[in-house]
Amino acid sequence: MALAMLMVIAAPLARAAAEVPGPAEAASAPPVSLSARKVYEQARSQLLQIRTVLKGRASQTSVGSGFIVSPQGHIVTNFHVVSEVALEPATHDLVYVTADGREAPLQILMLDVPHDLALLKIAPAKDMPHAFDALAFRPAKQALAQGERMYSLGNPLDVGFAVIEGNYNGLVERSFYPQIFFSGSLSAGMSGGPALDQEGRVIGVNVARRVDGEQVSFLVPAPFAVALLDRGRNAPPMKGAAHAEITRQLLEHQADLTERFIAQGWKAATHAHYRVPVPPDRFMRCWGSTEQSRTGGLDFERSDCVMDTRVFVGQFTTGAISVRHESYDGSKLGTMRFAARHAQSFRNESFNRLRGDQMTKPQCHEDFVRREGLPMRAVVCMRAYKKLPQLYDVSVLVATLDQNQAGVQGRFDAQGLSFANATRLVQHYLDAYGLLE
Numbered sequence: 001m002a003l004a005m006l007m008v009i010a011a012p013l014a015r016a017a018a019e020v021p022g023p024a025e026a027a028s029a030p031p032v033s034l035s036a037r038k039v040y041e042q043a044r045s046q047l048l049q050i051r052t053v054l055k056g057r058a059s060q061t062s063v064g065s066g067f068i069v070s071p072q073g074h075i076v077t078n079f080h081v082v083s084e085v086a087l088e089p090a091t092h093d094l095v096y097v098t099a100d101g102r103e104a105p106l107q108i109l110m111l112d113v114p115h116d117l118a119l120l121k122i123a124p125a126k127d128m129p130h131a132f133d134a135l136a137f138r139p140a141k142q143a144l145a146q147g148e149r150m151y152s153l154g155n156p157l158d159v160g161f162a163v164i165e166g167n168y169n170g171l172v173e174r175s176f177y178p179q180i181f182f183s184g185s186l187s188a189g190m191s192g193g194p195a196l197d198q199e200g201r202v203i204g205v206n207v208a209r210r211v212d213g214e215q216v217s218f219l220v221p222a223p224f225a226v227a228l229l230d231r232g233r234n235a236p237p238m239k240g241a242a243h244a245e246i247t248r249q250l251l252e253h254q255a256d257l258t259e260r261f262i263a264q265g266w267k268a269a270t271h272a273h274y275r276v277p278v279p280p281d282r283f284m285r286c287w288g289s290t291e292q293s294r295t296g297g298l299d300f301e302r303s304d305c306v307m308d309t310r311v312f313v314g315q316f317t318t319g320a321i322s323v324r325h326e327s328y329d330g331s332k333l334g335t336m337r338f339a340a341r342h343a344q345s346f347r348n349e350s351f352n353r354l355r356g357d358q359m360t361k362p363q364c365h366e367d368f369v370r371r372e373g374l375p376m377r378a379v380v381c382m383r384a385y386k387k388l389p390q391l392y393d394v395s396v397l398v399a400t401l402d403q404n405q406a407g408v409q410g411r412f413d414a415q416g417l418s419f420a421n422a423t424r425l426v427q428h429y430l431d432a433y434g435l436l437e
Helices: 023-027 034-046 079-087 222-232 243-264 335-347 419-431
Strands: 007-009 047-054 060-068 074-077 092-098 103-112 117-122 149-154 162-171 180-182 194-196 202-210 217-221 285-291 299-306 311-313 316-318 321-329 363-371 374-384 392-400 406-417
Touching: 034 047, 034 060, 034 149, 034 162, 034 194, 047 074, 047 079, 060 079, 060 149, 074 222, 079 092, 079 103, 079 117, 079 243, 079 311, 103 222, 103 243, 117 222, 149 202, 180 202, 202 222, 217 222, 243 311, 243 406, 243 419, 316 406, 321 335, 335 392, 335 406, 363 419, 374 419, 392 419, 406 419
Parallel strands: none
Antiparallel strands: 007 202, 047 060, 047 092, 060 074, 074 117, 092 103, 103 117, 149 162, 149 194, 162 180, 180 217, 194 202, 202 217, 285 299, 299 321, 311 316, 321 406, 363 374, 374 392, 392 406
């Protein structure tokens, strides 16, 4: 697929191999500006490395970044930086390391899973200071201007604290949740670190980058971190694994996703012969491709619509929808050969997105249905999350049956849904098919 979205979180860093730049690469590196140096020095005492360590062994399993946001020692970072501790507290601990090498344990107070944020607090200790230096948030009423200079801080690749200069380029288009488009190079280990304006105020939280582009990175807007701090400032430390809280938040996410997806409807005129469901480009991107056979075989066109937004949950992501269809023209093959190729394409589909220790085996139901005079073969499959009760993945396969040498096959996938909303979306998808008059 052309220009496919390849997004990765900037941390946690598990293991990395060092790569020494060549002479030309090293010579071309831009010098750090005086503004960047000033911002870094002002924020240095509030910037932290967040380490997940094996309980009782002190060996780190991942590292990220974070920053102090209150005199009482509250810290903001990404959920994916602390997910191992949140999901497996019996085997993992959380510690922070300052720029001058001091280390102390941390506690998780509250999570914002859809926005990939976590609120931590420095664990009480005898030598704990009465008050911590804290970074201030930029007031929400002071809007960012296109091209405004920004400074992202963190500990890239566990090689040391750093400041990365870049620019504000507005909010990411077609993102389900607001994200800032930052033209700077985030690296693994920087997730959870702050992005500051020229006055040293927090305007975002490092979260992800594109791996198929240069200096295309993403930040969680600061107001979400402010809201999390307000909600969790006086919360007690979380006890036990966070699966129940994660499930609660994912249920809220899927309810919003379902309502917004159904409300947006479908594009018009997506096929010459059929009504085929293709969502509008509001919080999804649709890419098309075509292949004409040069040997008298099967001609086809394909459309893929995917969400860039996915919700990180430990070892996997969820909370997204994708829609695909392929249009086949087998007039060069003849009826029998077309039927064989069409059926083979249908059989090639798989429903095993995640491992068996994470989800149950798919339960599938096949039937022949008719929508507005269009006969179709439909297969619906569902799988349940083993540690996230009440949540399911659902997949739908459709093949039209009204023509002997042409047709459409479609696929709909939705992740992390309640059973009721999975059923609603299946019905919504199937009802979108039909014959054009």
